Amino acid sequence: MELKLKQINDDVFELDVRGNTCPFPQIFTELALKRIESGRLEVITDNPPSARDLPIVLKRRGYQVELEKEGDHWRIKIWK
Template identity: 40%
Template sequence: MQDMSRITELDLRGEVCPYTFVKTKLKLEELESGEELKVILDHAPAVENVPRSLKNEGHKILGIEQKGDNLWNVRIRKA
């Protein structure tokens, strides 16, 4: 049984587009369908770009939270 309550975290502070998406995508490929991933971003354009690209690939954006001046958490459920 896959533990669906497990949340994997990916810290992408210091990373810019398009690698923010590329790395998020690679991390998601390691997860099972339905698992949750939390991505930490500090590159403002990525906060729009990453969720948009992920939605295009069918993943679900569970939430985008601003945690500081230049700090965001994006929560994703893998398709």
């Protein structure tokens, strides 16, 4: 199984994990963060528990996090 990390801007990558339930949005986000190392990651999830949990978990790990609702999903912006 492969995740697709799309570069949407200089140093900004997007990961779409819609359709995944907990804990996979978190696990896939951590894999993507390991990959991009620096820059900003924007994760798209439609799983409400992930929108609740991801900002908490990532802030605990020292990331800056912004959560935005976009229609039926959330966009979570993550950077150091």
